[in-house]
Amino acid sequence: MFTVYHPESAELTARLWDQHVELLAGRWDPRRLAEHQAELFRTTVSYVRERSTFYRSRLAGVRLADDGPLTEAELASIPFTSKADLREAQFDLLSRPVPAAWIFYETTGTTGAATPCPRDNVDSVHNNTVLTEYYRTVFGRFGDAQVIGVAGPSELHATGDTFGDVCRNLGLAVAKMWPHSPMIGFPRALEVMRLLPVTGLFCTPGMALALAKKARESGLDTRADFHLDVLMLTGELASPGLLANIGELWGATAHNALYASQEASVLAAVTGDGSLSTAPLINYYEVVDPVTLAPTPADASGVRQGELVVTNLYQGAKPLVRYRTGDLVRMYPAAAGAAAPVPTLEVLGRVRDELVLNDHPVTGYDLENLLLRHVRGYLDYQVVLDRGTTGADRVTLVLQGDVDPTDPALAATVEDCARELGVELLVSFGDPGAITGTGAMVSWKAARVVDRRSPDDHETRVAHALAARRA
Incomplete structure (x- = not known):
């Protein structure tokens, strides 16, 4: 009008x-x-x-x-x-x-x-x-x-x-x-x-x-x-x-x-x-x-x-x-x-959200899709990066919600990660907490990824502070 x-x-x-x-x-x-x-x-x-x-x-x-x-x-x-x-x-x-x-x-x-x-x-x-x-x-x-x-x-x-x-x-x-x-x-x-x-x-x-x-x-x-x-x-x-x-x-x-x-x-x-x-x-x-x-x-x-x-x-x-x-x-x-x-x-x-896993660069979009393209029923998710006993990078997908641990989709995801990224994938279940809801305010990486291979950056600290206030 x-x-x-x-x-x-x-x-x-x-x-x-x-x-x-x-x-x-x-x-x-x-x-x-x-x-x-x-x-x-x-x-x-x-x-x-x-x-x-x-x-x-x-x-x-x-x-x-x-x-x-x-x-x-x-x-x-x-x-x-x-x-x-x-x-x-x-x-x-x-x-x-x-x-x-x-x-x-x-x-x-x-x-x-x-x-x-x-x-x-x-x-x-x-x-x-x-x-x-x-x-x-x-x-x-x-x-x-x-x-x-x-x-x-x-x-x-x-x-x-x-x-x-x-x-x-x-x-x-x-x-x-x-x-x-x-x-x-x-x-x-x-x-x-x-x-x-x-x-x-x-x-x-x-x-x-x-x-x-x-x-x-x-x-x-x-x-x-x-x-x-x-x-x-x-x-x-x-x-x-x-x-x-x-x-x-x-x-x-x-x-x-x-x-x-x-x-x-x-x-x-x-x-x-x-x-x-x-x-x-x-x-x-x-x-x-x-x-x-x-x-x-x-x-x-x-x-x-x-x-x-x-x-x-x-x-x-x-x-x-x-x-x-x-x-x-x-x-x-x-x-x-x-x-x-x-x-x-x-x-x-974001450019700065690109990850490197075992010397293989991967964007947030491609990693998220690789981890989630088979799985259904979850209410939240988080990605944890660390190093296994051999020193190689390892990924843990944390899921919250109605996902059967024996679902063949999880086994398919583990195989996909090994084949496409050369990365070991573990799957666990739990509540990631309020931090996963801060992505629009901070970044996908700060909200969704816990990278234990390196200290927290500024955006991750901001995401934790926002999550604490919302909780």
């Missing part, structure tokens, strides 16, 4: 809506998309250089061609923007003052200084249009009588506003519930989910498991006593194995629904075929080697793996130029017949 009072936003919304409808219909060919991205990339560079104190200095010597395709040489002439830059620059990074925004958010600040992330109407319209049209292909499968729950991390986070606005666009009722809030709590959140009933839920994977655990402790059956059709999971690592288990626990479809950050906003979102689809009309993507920072070449299948770098193609309160996300991804080329004819992503975890 706010667009009634801001005609320029109404015009922008209509234009972006048309563009994304055409995109999903396959009417953007590669040439048109490349021209669109090159033009808006240059516009963003000019915009931030003129308006942002940080970028005015950082990009002072950058000169780009007026038109034509973006070249590797042009990109290489533009410095990267890092998370450290955001923490140090603070409000100097903004391209519009806070009073020109419609809302103020900030990063959680759990592992470093919180950084301001205000958004104006331009930011929200661009990002929410992508989510509206992508999610239409998901929720459209479940009919008209839907109530969508939103469980987010804090009041200064975009989760509730973003998903609430998108669901309103789609004609879906919303209930915002914060189970960690002292005013709500897990018992009331579960009661609301049953009463309405909630048919879809936006939350982190850890929250989906925590709600299932609390429901079971209360004597409730997550499949029979609730009516979830779809879980839209975000904020943490979500491998196919974990998604399958969460979906089975709740008798619902579980999606890795969104890849985004407070700083960079929407980078990819789920579409109807379950793919995490990029948003190329509003972002320019690069995949680089996290050490050399050189572009990573595609393999024989066109897949590129490395650190994701993004430039926002819209000019709002805080557009970022060549922002190093710190996340490892696999980027796949657009697949024939996909719900959205755009490249798709697998988000493999």
Whole structure:
């Protein structure tokens, strides 16, 4: 409704809506998309250089061609923007003052200084249009009588506003519930989910498991006593194995629904075929080697793996130029017949979360999927790393929940670890505690991995402190 009072936003919304409808219909060919991205990339560079104190200095010597395709040489002439830059620059990074925004958010600040992330109407319209049209292909499968729950991390986070606005666009009722809030709590959140009933839920994977655990402790059956059709999971690592288990626990479809950050906003979102689809009309993507920072070449299948770098193609309160996300991804080329004819992503975890087991590097995503792809019925999990009697690295998978110790799935997982990683796997059962629910605030590694081969790092200590407060 706010667009009634801001005609320029109404015009922008209509234009972006048309563009994304055409995109999903396959009417953007590669040439048109490349021209669109090159033009808006240059516009963003000019915009931030003129308006942002940080970028005015950082990009002072950058000169780009007026038109034509973006070249590797042009990109290489533009410095990267890092998370450290955001923490140090603070409000100097903004391209519009806070009073020109419609809302103020900030990063959680759990592992470093919180950084301001205000958004104006331009930011929200661009990002929410992508989510509206992508999610239409998901929720459209479940009919008209839907109530969508939103469980987010804090009041200064975009989760509730973003998903609430998108669901309103789609004609879906919303209930915002914060189970960690002292005013709500897990018992009331579960009661609301049953009463309405909630048919879809936006939350982190850890929250989906925590709600299932609390429901079971209360004597409730997550499949029979609730009516979830779809879980839209975000904020943490979500491998196919974990998604399958969460979906089975709740008798619902579980999606890795969104890849985004407070700083960079929407980078990819789920579409109807379950793919995490990029948003190329509003972002320019690069995949680089996290050490050399050189572009990573595609393999024989066109897949590129490395650190994701993004430039926002819209000019709002805080557009970022060549922002190093710190996340490892696999980027796949657009697949024939996909719900959205755009490249798709697998988000493999943070660069610093990559592990080395017996000299074999493995991402958090790949390790989680290796450990969990066969196992079902658990309500929580943790990974413990240590060294066996021979001095070789060893992995222990700690499971909580209804898993039979004689389940053949466990034996298959032990065999997979030996074959694929050359690592001995032990399986034990127990309660990992509250630390596993801190992933969205800290990192997957700090929340899920106990690495006894090395002393605790800063993020792990922060995760323990957060868990102690929640407990």
